[in-house]
Amino acid sequence: MEQYKDLIFSASFFFVIIRVCVPLMFASMSAYTANLSGLPNIAVEGIMLIAAIMGVLGSVWTHSAWLGLLVAIASGILMALILAFSAIKLKTTPIMGGIALNVFASSFTVFLLFVITGSKGTTASLPSKVLPTIHIPIIKDIPILGEIISGHNVLAYICMITAVLVYILVYKTKFGLHMRASGLDENAARSVGINVNRVRFTSLILSGILAAMGGAYLSMGYLSFFTANMTASRGWIGIAAEAMGRGNFITVLLTTLVFGVFDAITNVLSLTNLPSELLQTIPYLAVFFAIIAYSIKEYNKKKRNNA
Amino acid sequence: MFKKNSDVMFEIVKTLVAIAISLVISFLILVLVSKTPVDAFFKLLTAPVTKIRYFGNVLETMVPIGFAGLATSLLFRTGLFNLGTEGIYYICGVVTATVASQMFGNAFLDPILTILISSVFGGLVALIPGYFKAKYNTNELVVSLMMNSILFGLGLFFVKTFIRASDVPSVASNKFMETTRLPIFIPGTRTHIGVIVLLVVTVLMFILLFKTKLGYSIRMTGLNKNFAKYSGMSAFALFLSVHFISGFIGGMGSSIELLGMYERFTWVALPGLGFTGALIATLGKNNPFGVLLASFGIAYIRVGAEIMSRTTDVPVEMAAFVEAILVFLIMSQYFLKKWRDRSLLKEGDKANGTV
Numbered sequence: 001m002e003q004y005k006d007l008i009f010s011a012s013f014f015f016v017i018i019r020v021c022v023p024l025m026f027a028s029m030s031a032y033t034a035n036l037s038g039l040p041n042i043a044v045e046g047i048m049l050i051a052a053i054m055g056v057l058g059s060v061w062t063h064s065a066w067l068g069l070l071v072a073i074a075s076g077i078l079m080a081l082i083l084a085f086s087a088i089k090l091k092t093t094p095i096m097g098g099i100a101l102n103v104f105a106s107s108f109t110v111f112l113l114f115v116i117t118g119s120k121g122t123t124a125s126l127p128s129k130v131l132p133t134i135h136i137p138i139i140k141d142i143p144i145l146g147e148i149i150s151g152h153n154v155l156a157y158i159c160m161i162t163a164v165l166v167y168i169l170v171y172k173t174k175f176g177l178h179m180r181a182s183g184l185d186e187n188a189a190r191s192v193g194i195n196v197n198r199v200r201f202t203s204l205i206l207s208g209i210l211a212a213m214g215g216a217y218l219s220m221g222y223l224s225f226f227t228a229n230m231t232a233s234r235g236w237i238g239i240a241a242e243a244m245g246r247g248n249f250i251t252v253l254l255t256t257l258v259f260g261v262f263d264a265i266t267n268v269l270s271l272t273n274l275p276s277e278l279l280q281t282i283p284y285l286a287v288f289f290a291i292i293a294y295s296i297k298e299y300n301k302k303k304r305n306n307a
Numbered sequence: 308m309f310k311k312n313s314d315v316m317f318e319i320v321k322t323l324v325a326i327a328i329s330l331v332i333s334f335l336i337l338v339l340v341s342k343t344p345v346d347a348f349f350k351l352l353t354a355p356v357t358k359i360r361y362f363g364n365v366l367e368t369m370v371p372i373g374f375a376g377l378a379t380s381l382l383f384r385t386g387l388f389n390l391g392t393e394g395i396y397y398i399c400g401v402v403t404a405t406v407a408s409q410m411f412g413n414a415f416l417d418p419i420l421t422i423l424i425s426s427v428f429g430g431l432v433a434l435i436p437g438y439f440k441a442k443y444n445t446n447e448l449v450v451s452l453m454m455n456s457i458l459f460g461l462g463l464f465f466v467k468t469f470i471r472a473s474d475v476p477s478v479a480s481n482k483f484m485e486t487t488r489l490p491i492f493i494p495g496t497r498t499h500i501g502v503i504v505l506l507v508v509t510v511l512m513f514i515l516l517f518k519t520k521l522g523y524s525i526r527m528t529g530l531n532k533n534f535a536k537y538s539g540m541s542a543f544a545l546f547l548s549v550h551f552i553s554g555f556i557g558g559m560g561s562s563i564e565l566l567g568m569y570e571r572f573t574w575v576a577l578p579g580l581g582f583t584g585a586l587i588a589t590l591g592k593n594n595p596f597g598v599l600l601a602s603f604g605i606a607y608i609r610v611g612a613e614i615m616s617r618t619t620d621v622p623v624e625m626a627a628f629v630e631a632i633l634v635f636l637i638m639s640q641y642f643l644k645k646w647r648d649r650s651l652l653k654e655g656d657k658a659n660g661t662v
Contacts, residue, residue, distance in 0.1 A: 086635055090640070091641045093638065095448075097638065099582075099585050100631055100638070103586055106582075110622070111625060114622040115622065233453075239448075239449060243446050275468070277461075280460050281457045284453040287449070288457060291450060292443070292450070299443045
């Protein structure tokens, strides 16, 4: 027991929490911005996966990690636009479109992997670039706090800034109001002159950018190469967090944080000799029980109100 | 009747145009990635019908994805976005492997019993998301996806800890008993009687959907969530039955696939068959015969891609392009809609004698 305690109550554990939370946060923000406008994006997982490989390939082609990130973001936008276009213009059910994109992404990335590297495993053989790690001046010298907050990948800090920006966008700007209105009641939104389709297209682009940054983080920060299906359901965990936040951004972020903690526990425990197959299920079990507990709470609340 | 015919005609034309477009795009992609695009394209399209063995491959491939398609289509039809067939395939595969190594040694009874145990297990597993959806309206999409990962972890742990074969280096279960093997149906191929079972289940599913009260409730609830509430059938019972049947079919598909095609359980990753089921359900418009046709089509493309990948420089994942484009075009309600509206107008004019 002592060894687990040491593993979990340490500065490095909190460092790991931030490290594993980044892709989850991007995923839940991506799901959040899309769903808020009334057009659910359940292709987060697939967009992350495609962005992860495109970031790596982009950095190989351009010899620059930052241009690689741009390529990843462009691919994320493209995927999100396909979803938005088919849902808005072709009247495809967005859920089905999302499912199709996810299935496509998992094959397409392996396809690209094989065509470019000749293997179906990883891009480790390619000279890809990694986004820089930032050591924050002054803070990095504070004991414990410095160990936890400093020394992360630049995308981790971008993630934190993005969270603030998304909050401001949603709650403090006119566009945010339009997003929420379009999601709440599309006809009412139209009746007051909001161009619902345009709001949704824009929201989906934003959603695509966020998911793409999460994907790029995985292959250009968290690891330094792409491996097949490396997202490992992180996109879906983001969607679960979004579903439980019910349109409240802060709740979405906090839920994501809780899932991140479980992910971090898994990470730390993998250093012990517990069976890895069972350890891997911990984050999913956490989401599973959380979403059930949440729905039971909602159910009881509704019942009380009706009584 | 007239309207119905023109609807069917439209669906057929739409499907054909969608296939044509996806093939054109596939060819363009082949031109980009292959040194011999014409050869690769030709193989992709025609290889499955060049040899009886290849055509057998198409039927074999069709079986697991057909079952997965039927299982998923039942859920989609009820308006339930549950993608749990993937996890059910995995865990029921583990169940099949466990059971199939300790049967009675009766070639008639063994496969039937194994498949039945696996199916019931699948049905019971599916009741988990079903129960929480029915009682608490829990988001079934998220629950089912989390369950996929959980079932995979549990299943792989079980295989490694309890039924792992000691005589092979890779992770695999003990050999299934000879008697559990499904009989070959077309000589000269590996096509087993799972194909027949798939046909039978398709027909049964059609009867269930269109000739029974439960089927009526399923269809109506899919169209309007509140239907079950007003029809007298409790939504609770409906959701539970649908989930059980779907899981049952999933467990059956998984078991049949393993007993027909494998000697041991060797899946060390999720097989992807359940997710393909979601694509197939969509392509088949959640109609049992549509699903059957779609599973044949997807199996054909996949086998074509497989044979192509063996002799050219293009990987088998090429099939994903064809599949994704098909799904998007066939799902879309507005694709070719203008053309259809115009032709409907013309028909109307003719009927009125104004042309």
